[in-house]
Amino acid sequence: MRRLMVLSCLLLLGSGILFGQEKDPTQERLKALEERIAALEAEVKALKANQPASPPEAEAATSVPVPAPAASTAAPAAAPEPAPQAASAAASTTPGQLPVYGGLSAASKVLNPDISVIGDFLGAVGRDPNRSVPTLEMHESEVGFQAIVDPYARADFFLTFGEQGVNLEEGYLTFTALPGGFVGKVGKMRSAFGIVNTLHNHVLPWTDRPLATENLVGGEDGINDAGLSVSRILPAPKDIFLEATAQVFRGDSGDVFHSTRRGDVLTVGHLRAYRDLTESTNLDLGASWARGHNDVGTGFRTQLFGANATLRWKPLRRAVYHSFLFRNEFFWSRREQLDSTQRAFGFYTAADYRLNQRWTIGGRYDRSGRADMASLTDSGFSPVITYWPSEFSQIRGQYRFTRYADGRSGNDFFMQFLFVLGAHGAHPF
Amino acid sequence: MDLGPRSLLRSTFAVAVVLAALVLTAPPLRAASKLKIVTATTDLAEFASEVGGDRVEVESIARGYQDPHFVEAKPSFLLKLRRADLLIVVGLQLEIGWLPPLITQCGNPNVQVNGNGYLDASQFAEILEKPTGVVTRAMGDVHPFGNPHYWLDPENGRRIAQGIEQKLAEMRPEDAAYFQQRFQDFGRRLTEAEKRWDAEMQPFRGRKVITYHRSWPNFLKRFGLTAAGEIEPRPGIPPSPGHTVDVIRLMRSENIKVILVEPYFDLKTPKAIARETGGQVVVLLPSVGGEKEVTDYFQLFDYDIDLLTRAFKATQ
Numbered sequence: 001m002r003r004l005m006v007l008s009c010l011l012l013l014g015s016g017i018l019f020g021q022e023k024d025p026t027q028e029r030l031k032a033l034e035e036r037i038a039a040l041e042a043e044v045k046a047l048k049a050n051q052p053a054s055p056p057e058a059e060a061a062t063s064v065p066v067p068a069p070a071a072s073t074a075a076p077a078a079a080p081e082p083a084p085q086a087a088s089a090a091a092s093t094t095p096g097q098l099p100v101y102g103g104l105s106a107a108s109k110v111l112n113p114d115i116s117v118i119g120d121f122l123g124a125v126g127r128d129p130n131r132s133v134p135t136l137e138m139h140e141s142e143v144g145f146q147a148i149v150d151p152y153a154r155a156d157f158f159l160t161f162g163e164q165g166v167n168l169e170e171g172y173l174t175f176t177a178l179p180g181g182f183v184g185k186v187g188k189m190r191s192a193f194g195i196v197n198t199l200h201n202h203v204l205p206w207t208d209r210p211l212a213t214e215n216l217v218g219g220e221d222g223i224n225d226a227g228l229s230v231s232r233i234l235p236a237p238k239d240i241f242l243e244a245t246a247q248v249f250r251g252d253s254g255d256v257f258h259s260t261r262r263g264d265v266l267t268v269g270h271l272r273a274y275r276d277l278t279e280s281t282n283l284d285l286g287a288s289w290a291r292g293h294n295d296v297g298t299g300f301r302t303q304l305f306g307a308n309a310t311l312r313w314k315p316l317r318r319a320v321y322h323s324f325l326f327r328n329e330f331f332w333s334r335r336e337q338l339d340s341t342q343r344a345f346g347f348y349t350a351a352d353y354r355l356n357q358r359w360t361i362g363g364r365y366d367r368s369g370r371a372d373m374a375s376l377t378d379s380g381f382s383p384v385i386t387y388w389p390s391e392f393s394q395i396r397g398q399y400r401f402t403r404y405a406d407g408r409s410g411n412d413f414f415m416q417f418l419f420v421l422g423a424h425g426a427h428p429f
Numbered sequence: 430m431d432l433g434p435r436s437l438l439r440s441t442f443a444v445a446v447v448l449a450a451l452v453l454t455a456p457p458l459r460a461a462s463k464l465k466i467v468t469a470t471t472d473l474a475e476f477a478s479e480v481g482g483d484r485v486e487v488e489s490i491a492r493g494y495q496d497p498h499f500v501e502a503k504p505s506f507l508l509k510l511r512r513a514d515l516l517i518v519v520g521l522q523l524e525i526g527w528l529p530p531l532i533t534q535c536g537n538p539n540v541q542v543n544g545n546g547y548l549d550a551s552q553f554a555e556i557l558e559k560p561t562g563v564v565t566r567a568m569g570d571v572h573p574f575g576n577p578h579y580w581l582d583p584e585n586g587r588r589i590a591q592g593i594e595q596k597l598a599e600m601r602p603e604d605a606a607y608f609q610q611r612f613q614d615f616g617r618r619l620t621e622a623e624k625r626w627d628a629e630m631q632p633f634r635g636r637k638v639i640t641y642h643r644s645w646p647n648f649l650k651r652f653g654l655t656a657a658g659e660i661e662p663r664p665g666i667p668p669s670p671g672h673t674v675d676v677i678r679l680m681r682s683e684n685i686k687v688i689l690v691e692p693y694f695d696l697k698t699p700k701a702i703a704r705e706t707g708g709q710v711v712v713l714l715p716s717v718g719g720e721k722e723v724t725d726y727f728q729l730f731d732y733d734i735d736l737l738t739r740a741f742k743a744t745q
Contacts, residue, residue: 035561035562038561038562039561148541148542148543151541151543151544152538154533174533176532176533176536176538176541177538177541177544178536178538179538181511181536181537182536183533183534183536231536232536233507233508233511233535233536239505239508241504241505241507241508243504272504274503274504274505275505276503276505279492282503282505284504314501316492316494316495316693317494317495317692317693318693318695319495319496319499319500319501319693320496320499320693320694321695356667357667357695358667390566390569390570390665390666391570391665392566392570424522424525424526424570425526426502426525426526426527426529426530427499427501427502427526427527429501429502429503429527429530
């Protein structure tokens with residue numbers, strides 16, 4: 001009992017506020033009974049509705065035969081309201097199939113895309129002479145719409161709302177049924193340049209993006225442009241996953257690429273190699289290349305090269321509790337300017353360890369030259385701690401120290417709240 | 430210096446070269462050999478190989494000792510999926526965290542959702558715990574279409590196997606008789622085994638148990654047991670001290686002695702509860718392959734029922 005008490009105290013410290021509203025067992029059992037009664041009522045109603053002997057009921061219960069699992073939102077209260085068209089639809093009930101209550105509205109939702117909203121609230125204290133982040137900010141609200149378009153393609157839209165203004169973060173069509181094992185994409189998308197460039201803010205293990213991204217690869221939005229993408233898994237020795245991606249974009253991405261004429265397109269190539277070392281450990285390597293025009297003028301180009309390596313560990317029997325990730329990305333920038341060609345280099349190295357179901361700790365070391373003046377090098381580091389009340393919300397704290405090339409330094413503390421509404425998204429990998 | 434049109438030309442050329450290289454390395458069309466089946470879980474793989482016999486090659490993505498909600502979307506699974514003729518999934522959003530990106534990226538038109546080689550096994554099974562009324566995530570990581578752990582009722586096992594048999598017969602009509610004969614053989618052995626399992630569980634009908642996660646409604650219903658509560662306060666939410674105390678109180682007041690835990694959950698809280706209540710923790714396997722010796726669907730029930738009956742006897 002003592003151990004339990006100690007455990008209780010410890011856990012309470014972390015979760016007491018959030019889970020203070022646990023109900024007492026009798027109340028909970030009452031609630032469970034109520035739920036069961038409601039369920040039984042719904043079932044009785046459904047059975048009645050299916051009996052040809054009781055036509056009025058059958059008419060009231062609108063019915064669109066829905067494949068078995070989809071019929072679960074049976075809210076009895078919604079049953080009496082169907083419009084006349086719905087009543088006529090009832091005639092087509094296949095015997096033996098359960099009607100859907102509130103069928104008209106339920107049916108109208110069937111083909112709607114999966115909708116999700118992700119809120120990202122960021123608070124900051126401390127001083128940073130070069131990168132200013134507001135004290136309190138609803139940093140980003142991302143709305144996702146995702147659905148299968150037809151037998152050949154699916155589409156994904158991610159709109160990000162700042163406190164002012166909207167941005168189409170991504171909106172693309174993916175061709176999933178191309179011959180020859182190709183996967184094609186058309187639209188606006190985060191380019192396949194490295195790892196961190198492909199990640200949305202809410203799946204990053206930090207509250208910010210690495211210095212190298214800010215200095216060399218287009219900042220928060222990164223290389224994110226309208227264009228075409230083709231990728232394919234390549235033949236490789238057994239157990240090695242090899243994938244090549246080729247992309248062409250219009251050529252506008254933050255401050256890194258700028259297109260002044262139609263011909264100023266941006267091309268990106270990416271090669272990924274992956275191998276399972278054991279069932280819980282794997283190694284992920286990548287090489288990237290990007291070439292486009294910069295904002296000096298149409299004759300001036302920027303080329304980026306990237307290399308990345310990730311080592312992951314996650315024991316299968318305890319996947320919910322422990323995992324470790326070690327990730328490194330290196331960037332080389334070659335930027336043509338009026339007077340010279342600047343060759344800058346930057347990298348970050350980061351690690352995350354999941355302590356238990358709720359807590360993850362991590363850190364990142366940054367170092368990067370500046371694209372337009374390679375001799376200036378900024379560096380910094382960040383420890384990060386993340387708490388997950390559930391799979392659908394997270395609270396994160398991060399300290400960031402930056403030593404800028406001009407000798408000044410920045411000290412920031414960030415506090416981030418992330419929360420997810422709606423469709424269950426894919427877990428980040 | 431004006432490089433515009435040339436630059437465009439070169440970019441287009443570069444892309445064309447890459448495309449050509451990719452096309453040239455495309456694999457040859459597959460010959461009519463064994464059907465390649467990939468399943469989300471080991472149990473579905475079992476049904477598929479029971480029915481498909483030597484006419485199919487079956488691989489499961491998840492391992493039996495892995496939490497099927499939290500499989501990782503590893504690229505190595507894409508290598509399996511890209512060559513698959515048939516993908517069989519559990520459905521009901523069990524795999525929602527990892528399977529959709531794999532399907533999108535694998536470049537295999539067959540296994541796309543609702544494609545010719547896509548089979549959702551939940552359509553064949555009896556599904557329990559379909560939520561009624563308002564569904565929100567205040568209920569935890571709730572499955573809005575019902576409990577996806579439905580394969581743990583042998584009758585559902587039979588239904589799924591039959592569904593797979595029909596699908597295989599449709600894909601390979603020339604082998605239809607073979608699949609049917611294999612299914613019937615499976616069904617016969619299952620009927621025999623069910624008699625044995627029912628007899629073993631008969632003395633314990635009506636018993637109540639505590640489970641860690643709601644993985645067992647079909648299993649419990651089949652053998653006349655009830656889950657009085659869960660160690661998770663809500664599905665997917667880790668045990669909280671307040672809820673743990675409630676569970677202890679509940680077990681004492683209703684004289685519940687057996688706690689069922691899946692092999693992928695931490696045993697600390699269940700063991701603490703068992704110590705407080707004089708109960709027993711039973712690590713019951715929800716899937717084939719949960720332990721090395723459990724290599725098929727029959728052994729899965731043999732193993733679970735053996736553990737369970739022993740625990741019931743010990744805590745009588």
